[in-house]
Amino acid sequence: MKHTNGPWKIEGETVKTAISSGCKHIAMVNYFDRGSGDPRSISKDEHEANARLIASAPEMLEVLFELARSHSKLAQAEYNRNPSYNDLHFSHKAEESLILFLNKFGLMDEFLGG
Numbered sequence: 001m002k003h004t005n006g007p008w009k010i011e012g013e014t015v016k017t018a019i020s021s022g023c024k025h026i027a028m029v030n031y032f033d034r035g036s037g038d039p040r041s042i043s044k045d046e047h048e049a050n051a052r053l054i055a056s057a058p059e060m061l062e063v064l065f066e067l068a069r070s071h072s073k074l075a076q077a078e079y080n081r082n083p084s085y086n087d088l089h090f091s092h093k094a095e096e097s098l099i100l101f102l103n104k105f106g107l108m109d110e111f112l113g114g
Contacts, residue, residue: 002106006058010051017051027054065111068098 004021011018019026031047034040042050071094102108 002110003058006062008055008058010055017047019051019055029054061107068094068111
């Protein structure tokens, strides 16, 4: 695994919100509100949502891996039972998308090792 183990947690709800795992700093999410006319502005609600999204990354990755493994097992079992399995094309497209995602973010080894 190349990324820091979860769980990641949110620390603070101020202008700068830290995402951490134990004593390791993961990210800093900044609250920057210059008013509705400035396209760079981020509202407090958006700031908090961004922090929650970043902090949930390890859990989301694990869910993605588990769904991919389960889907692959189910698709293979259905194909073994019925070689004319209609959703095989969907299974291949889903696997292609997963492979592209894993390669893009350097996660293939972690997925295969899990």
